[in-house]
Amino acid sequence: MKLLESRGLLTLALAGAFLWSLTGVDWGSPLIHTGGGAAARTFFLALFPPDLSPDFLGVALAATWPTLAYAVAGMTVAVLIGIPLGILASGTVVSSPALRLPAALVSRFSLGGLRAIHELVWAVLFVAAFGLSPLAAVLALGLPYGGILGRIYAELLHDVPPEPLRALRTAGASPMRQFLYGRVPLALPDMISYTFYRFECAIRSAAIMSFVGIQGLGYQIQLSLHDLLFRQVWTLLLFMLLLVVLVDQWSSLVRRKLAA
């Protein structure tokens, strides 16, 4: 009852904050500046057709490659960070009660620190440290994504149904063996599908890395936008879409295999 009341209060406060924020918008001046409509029209009309000349397709393909490579390498780093820290943070494998809480706190704190900083900020830091090298892009992606993956892995491993674990325990399985035979197989399908979802996000993030000068689709988009070559922009966006769709297809293939 008390919880319900405080929940209601919270909802009310949030709704109030939203309404109040509306007063911050300057409703008097038009939201779209003069000429904005025309610019938007030019941009969208450039989709018919996008620039499909062999030359530019070559450029787009060449730009797709580093974006995909950074996303794959970044996700690899993220998974390598996420699995050990996520397992520790789930608090399910450290059997000594004296160590469990410290281990969970330290790992949760590190995960929190990794994902509190946006990948672009990491990118600025790493470009400053390593220059415009692939390493900067891969680490800038891998660290915050590792923080996100670790946190979700920890939750998924922690929140598996307790009944199969209890049954394993009565079969003589220690917490570590329950982890291997219960938690991991029970959480794995969700862990994999979340990782794939994050892989899609990593592709978008890898493209955005161009804002700090790293090569890839985003960099080309920026160049074409500067030259107002909207048809080229659309080609690049379609390549982007293609990548994401491919990852999505791959992900559903893997998930179907897992369910079979």
Next chain:
Amino acid sequence: MKVAAVTAPAATQLAAEGIAKSYPGVQALAPISFTVSPGERVALAGPSGSGKTTLLYLLAGLLQPDSGRLCIEGQDLTAMRPGKELARLVGMVHQQFDLVGSLPVVHNVLAGRLGQWSLASSAMSLIWPRERRLAQEALERLGIADKLNQRTSKLSGGEQQRVAIARLMVQSPRIILADEPVSSLDPALAEEMMRLLVELVEDSGKTLIASLHSPYLIKKYCSRVIGLRRGQVQFDLPAAELTEAVLDRLYDLKAERI
């Protein structure tokens, strides 16, 4: 493993001496005492909240008693290492079988060996199953040998029930506990479950303690029935002497019929 010397024909295998358990605000089990001899098939009857599950969980080592002592074959349960030692003495079949659906059947069966395997062996077995023959034989006896490599969640309820029994066969504890083993099953599967459990128990001279409600199943498959009510033993009878009147009183059915 050393078995406590059997001195009298009806040696005590399990002794509960004044065990009690309470949860915040509820006395789940008043101090109760009883003994069980090897080979007995004990039914625990009683309405919901009477303490059956609490008692079974105490016997399985899933819960610790607030007071009292639980001895199995002369060893104090609380002093026992939960994995290795306890798993040889006591095993349990759960209400919904509680298997790991995403694992192949073979691993769910071999999970019965986890108490005896080293951690490294347990991990390796997930890739190259050890003692595969043990699982194969258990499943063969239960007539589902062809399911060995299937994903467990793809099996029917009746097949999953056999996988749970196969796990127990592989674990081979001396006392088998069953928490409402038939409550979620249709009558045919319920009868099947009891038949398989009793077969397993009789084949290897094990002891069975199961929470059961049906007087028919109790009389057919058990040798003794303990009636629990509000955490206390209301009666403790040979199953053959169980009458409708005794059960009605246990479940308070009279009051509801008026």
